[in-house]
Amino acid sequence: MRKLLNxxxxxxxxxxxxxxxGNLVVIIDENKSRVPLVNIESIVSVGYRGVSPALMRYCTENKIGLAFVSRTGLLTCRLVGENNGNVLLRKTQYAVSxxxxxxxxxxxxxxxxxxxxxxWVIERMTRDHAARINVPQCKIISDELKQAITSCLAVTDIDSLRGIEGQAANRYDSVFGQFILQQAADFQFNGRSKRPPLDRVNALLSLTYTMLGHECAAALESVGLDAYVGFMHTDRPGRISLALDLMEELRAPLADRFVLRLVNQQIVNVKDFTVKENGAVLLTDDGRKKFFDAWQKRKNETMTHPYLNEKIEWGLIPYTxxxxLSRYLRGDLDQYPPFLWK
Known part of the structure; x- marks a missing residue:
């Protein structure tokens, strides 16, 4: 199994x-900091001043991901080097798409x-925090999602599948705000707002989804797949459609629960956010530092993969x-096994 790097x-x-x-040099005004690039697999920056051509070449030659993120949590640029893997795998991917x-x-x-x-997020919350949430309502939503799974397996076209997915997401979002057990007055959630995020929970979700999407794209490219050619998300210039596909099953266990941890464990608080004139809610510099520290720690935690039955770090889930998926496309598996968190 691949080793999780930093x-x-x-x-x-x-x-x-x-x-x-072999060092990354971070230059801010007259100050310089150096970080060895040994055992580094990715660099993520919210900066906008730029990057030297020498560093870009080093990253592509050493397969180090380089991504830039906006202050609103959107991925603005990814450096993509030479494709890995067998061209026959990508040709199969294109044909299947x-x-x-x-x-x-x-x-x-x-x-x-x-x-x-x-x-499963809903079921765990009703089990662990029954006294603090509306259990009957959550059980109704859980039953609806169970039926939605059955409906997904019966569809005959992609538009019907998208419709079921969208309805299920709305039902899930309708109870997600109840899972904020601490700082509830400061972290209210009434549904997704994206561009820009209009509340603190959405600001955290947007940045978390951006991080997860970047890591899904890097994982797909590392096994020789094209992150831009998907099976559910439509092709669009600059859109990492397959990474967005892969990300869907990982949103709840990797991203949503991480955001709940940030709030419920009071890792972030109201002082870590600022509101712009257009209503956009952004993390402050200190807030982003807390976020990135917690995200890296979360990635290093271990779990037992439900399909492989191997103990791995959470940060390796996109790669696994x-x-x-690549093994399925090669014909080594009868079907693609989704990540079913337990």
């Missing part, structure tokens, strides 16, 4: 990134995994799912 998070918008030998039936079969498993994991 990610460097550059939190200052004023940072310029350069290379000195053009086949309505084959693409639907994979997309069904992505969405079954997503709804299953959303339901990308690997399983």
């Amino acid at each position: 990610t460097i998070y550059i939190n200052s918008p004023e940072a310029y990134l350069a290379l000195d030998g 053009e086949s309505t039936d084959q693409a639907l079969a994979i997309a069904q498993n992505f969405i079954v995994g997503k709804i299953y994991n959303q339901r 799912q990308a690997l399983l």
